[in-house]
Structure formats: structure tokens, C-alpha cells
Amino acid sequence: MNQPPAPHGRHLDAAPELIRVLVAHPLPERAAALSQQLTDAAIHCRCAPTLEEALRELEPAVDVVLAAESLSSCALEALTAAIRQQSLPAKLIALCRRPTLAKAVRALRTGASDLLAEPVDEVELAAAVVSAAEQARQQRRLLQELETLRHQAEQLEEAHTQVADHLDALCDELTDTCASLAEQVDELAQSAPDLRARLAGVLDVEAALRIVLEHVLNCIGPTNAAIFLPGDSGDFNLGAYVNYDCDKDSVDVLLDHLADVLAPAFAEENAVVQLRDAAEQRTWLDEDAAWLQAYPHLLVAACHDSDGDCLAVMALFRDATTPFGEQARDALVEIRDAFAARLAQIMRIHHRLAKTQNPQDPEWGGAADDEGGLAA
Template sequence: MRKRPLSAIQSDPGTEQSVPTSGHEPVSLTAHCEMDQTGLPGRSLSSQETGRVLLVIPDELESKRISAMLRAAGYACDVVTRAADARILIDSLMYDVMIVSPSQLDGHGMELRHSLRRRNPIGRTVVVSQSSNFEEAVQALRAGAVDFIPLPAEPSEFRARIAKALQLVDSDRRRENHLARMKNLCRRLHSTRNQVVGQIDTLCTDLADAYQEMAEHMTQLATVAEFSAIIRQELDIEELLRTVLEYVLRKIGPTNAAIYLPDHDDEFSLGAYVNYDCPKDTVDYLLDHLAGVIAPRLIDETRVLEFTSNRALEQWIGEDATWLSDSHVLAFGCHHNDECLAAIVLFRDTQTPFDAELAAVLGHMSIVLARQLAQIIHVHNRHLPDEERAQQGWQSLWQDDCDDDLDDDYGGGMAA
């Protein structure tokens, strides 16, 4: 006889269908199968539906009697008489409990248990037998059966023992659902933890960077405050320039340095310098030449310019860069009320470069020095009318107070 597809045996709960079973008479079954919303096998038991049972017993009369008891208890029950038919149903549907009589199935009854557990890991197998043989019961339990029920059995006792097997399934299902929820929660917690750790690492890095910046800023402020306190008491231009150069040497170490003061018409002359490693016979010519090359370029420049390569310096001052080849150069102007009161150049070999933060410190120091230079100009020209005082600027101060002293003491430079 040609078999009908398995989909033809599925029907609504409580509707009986006849299933051809390979040469046997059709048997009655009630087909009902659903998957739990969690994706786990089966679903929790309710008052209307207390589980899905597969009955595999060759004895047709006994199978009808047992199926009647199960349906009376509200169980969805499918009935087959052959192990091969049972495997087909197990592969297609999801059963909570399988009732099997292995002694009447040519030894294939317990093999069905493995098929059931592969399909539904929490499914249970109950063995029924016409005999009450103790060894058979032990063998069934050792093979993985959850219960062994001798037949015939009282309907109430039989239903109670099947209900106990279904309760075990339901308990396992709840545990599996709980574990699934816990695993999902753990994954979410782990993901959240990684995000928090990443945010903490970023925050710690930001805090460390902010602390480093603040520490550098505080160091710069301390240096500028110290410099301001030292030069504030100097009201003589010669002593002021000497003090400035001495302070710079103490802070940054040996270096070549030159301070240029404006004369008139955007021209500058050398006010003071320090010779560290320039040839003595050419240093005067070099520094005088730079007065006309570098100083005028700082009149409108409010930044501290830094050059660490010959190419960058050549782009700034052209061919005159050869005078300072292979030098690390820092150049800046001291401005007060939009007027450049001094231009300063520091340079030394690139093999001993200046510290990276020095440019920022010099930027603050230039403001302090410009304010002190303006104070000196104001003090020395205070007897003049306002208009003439503005015109005189450095000229009267430079001619009256510094002609002799600066030429004698600074024209020859300071020892490094």
C-alpha cells in the first residue's frame, strides 16, 4: 500500500485520523504539534493540554486501552504499532513522552529512545510490559527509561505515573528556558561590560592627557611668574637684556641667542647676544646680518616661529638660511600695543634640539618682556610731551643711556 505523506496525518487537537502503517490496519491517533516560543523543544504544560505522548505498542487492544486512558486525562496521543512508523513520527513531530513496549518490538523499543532524545533532548521514555520481571525493569531503567509500568495497570496509577514523567519534562523545559534567559542576559552583561571598560579606558586616557596638559601648563605659568618677578625690578635696558639672557641660559642650557631692538623705519640693531658655538671672528658679522634678515620679519608676527630643518628655514628667509644651516631655530617678537619692541632669535645645532614645550613658554615670556620694555621706555621718556614721547620710542633711550655701555659690554657678546 502506498504511504500518504506525514503532513496528511496532522489535524486539530481532538480530531482522530487513520494512518496506514505498512501492511497493518489503520490505527487511530490525534495529531498535535507546536514549538515553544523560546525555540526550545515542546512547550509548558497547561490545564487544557498536559503534554504530547507517542504510544508504541504492537498489541492493538492494549494500545487502544492505554490511549483511551491518556486522552481521558487530556493528553495529545499518537499511536503506532511498529518501530519504523514511530521513527517517522519522531522525526516529524515533537513528543514529550514516549510509551514503548520493547519486549514486543523485537528488541528495537529502547533504540527509539535515542531517536526521541536527538529530536527532543528533554523527552522522556516510559516502558510498559505485560510481565513484572525485575531484571527487565532494571534493564529498562539502565537504558534510560524514566519509569517501568507493569501491565495491566490501574487507570489512576497509570495516569499518575505518566503525569510524573510529563512533570519531569516540564521541569527540564523551565530549566532550559531559564538557562537560555540567563545565557542571553550574560551575553548582554558581557557586551555592556566591554562597552563600560572601553569607556573607562577612554576616560582614563583623557584624564591622563588632561592632567599632563595641566601639569605642563602649571609649569609654564610657574616659569613665566618667576621670569616676571626677576625682570620687574630692572629699569635699565642694559641690565634688563643681561638678566633676560642669563635667565634663558639657566632654563634651556647653552645656546646662541640674540636680542634685536628697533631703531627706526622697521630697522633693528643688535642689543645683546650670547655666542655658544659660532666662530668668534664671524659671529659679529653673522648677528648683524640677521638683524636685517630675521628681525624685520617678526614685526607683525605674534607667534613663536620654530624651524627644525634647512628647507623650512629657507622657505622663510631664502638663501640667508645657509647662515643657520643644521640649526634648530626659535624666533619671536615682543609686542606691546601692536608695536614690536624687540626681536629675539635662539639657535643651536639640531643634534641638541630645544624642548618641545619651549616655544609655548617663550610665547608667554615675550608678553612679560614686552611689558617691561614698554615700562622702561615710559620711565626714560616721561619728561617728554606725549606726542614727542611716542615719536622718540627707543631712540632717545638707546642714544642717551646705552650707546657706550651696550657697545662695550654687549657688542662683544656674553659668555655662554
């Protein structure tokens, strides 16, 4: 038997998915005839002779239900209710032997998508079933999309909860960090006055060096530290140092070399310079950075007077396992400023004393043999 043409010019055999139909009809011969017509149109179908069996056969895979009015006085209502309760995408087509306007209205109000008169033409039957199946599959796709969206919404809600909890934890951590930083700032703010108070009245450079290095260890912790003082000819000499973990046999050679290369390299710098690796050291010291190969972490601060002249260069250096933090750098800024202020005052006092004791010094209008410089 030839298959009927599909609606809108599309051949039924080319349907991308198999259409599944449930035929609910109490008359076996009519059910068999409908089943054969659908099978000839490449439509899969099953038959249910009673309402109860039809309700049992309902499942998500069913696209269309063909229900005869003779099945039961409430067959359409019962099948429609079952489809809605189970959230099935199936569409219902009512079959009746003597269709009337009242029957059509009742079927449509019940939820049927179409009403066909029996016996139905195979072309009309196939067209109605294909149309209803397309509606059912569109509804099925919408239901799947809604389920996907629901699942995504649940995932987003869960992610939102996790992010909110994480943000709360971060806020708590940030609050604690801010409080800790505030305490550190207070400590730094207090450390400078403490150092200035300890340096007040100190007229000896060596005493000032000792106080400053003690303050460095108290504020910054264990570290190798050296202070270089300028001499008469523009060179630098080692003023004082703290040996934390340098080799005792070679530390003197190392510090003398740093006085020759490191101190001049940073003498004009106004900011505290922090170097974190060998590459940064090479940028400043070229090949001489090899002397600090074992100490990649470096803090350097030059002390200047109000005229911009260098009074001292402070260098702190550590090995790769103990880098300097931002707190150490900030502390060194305060230490440098306090030390520079005191050194400048000591210089002024020494100059006044030199003028009083050596009035013939050429710097003061006469001959003198006094040596300048700050090397202790």
C-alpha cells in the same frame, strides 16, 4: 538498473555532495536490498544489524539514519537521543512493515523526520533520503555558522578585553599627562610674575637683556639665543646673545647676518613663530635660510609696545637633535610679554629723561642732537 529520478526534477547524480546513509536493520536480506537501492541512486550507505552497532557507527558525516522498528523496541528513542547528545545533524527515517497512525505519531514524536512502509519503493526511498539529507546538511551548515559565530564572539570578547585594558592604560597615562601639564602650566604661570618681578625697577636695557636671557635658559633649557634691537633707520642690531653650541669663530658673523635678515622678517609678527625644518625656514627667509642650515629648529618672538611698534626680536635656535616642544613655545610667549612690557616702560622713562635733559629736541618742540633707538 536505471536510477530513479530525483525529486523536483533534479537528477541524483548531479548532487553536489555524496549523501551518506546508515541502514540500521536486523534482517540481512532487507538491509542488503535497501543498500542496493541506495547505491543505485548514487547514495553511499553502511549497514548495522544491531542497535549497539548502529550507535557505534553514528558520526558527524552521516546524513540520514534508516532505522527499522524491528531493530529494538526502543531503537528510535535510543538513536534520536544519541543524535541529540552528540549534536549530530543526521535525520532519522523510521521503517515499519505495518504502518499505522499511532506508529507514525510515535515516530514523529520521537524525532523521526519521516516514516516509510516496508518494502519501500526505490523512488520513494531515494526521494525521502534526499529530502532528509538536505535537511541534515542545512542543519550542519547552521551548526557550522553557529560555531563560527561563537568563535568570532570569543575573539570579539578577547579584543574587547584588550581594548578595555588598553583604554584603562591610556586613561591612566592621560591622567598622569594632564597632571604633568597642570604642573607645567602652574610653573609657566609663576614664571611670568617671577620675570616681571626681576625686571621691575630695571632701567638699563643691557640689564634687562641679561635678566631675560637668564630666564630663557632657566625655563627652556640650553639653547642658542639672541635678542635684536631696532635702530634709528629701521635696521636691527644685536643686543645680547647666548652661545650654546655655535662655532666661536663664526658666531659673530652669523648673528650679524641674522640681525640683517631674520629680525626684519619677523618684526611685525604678533605670535610666537616656531619653525621645525629647513623648508619652513626658507618660507620665511628665502636663500638666507642657508645661514641656519645647522639649526633647523627655531623659535622667534617679536616684542611690541601698545602702539604696535617693534621693540625687540627674540630668536632661539637649536640643531636637529634637540627640537623645541610646546612647553618651550608657551614659555617664550610669557617671556616675550613680560620683556615687551618692561622695554616699553624703559622707553617711556628714557623719553621723559630726554625731554627733561634736551628741551630743544625737535621731537619735543626744539632742536636736539640726541639719538633714538634701543640698541644697547
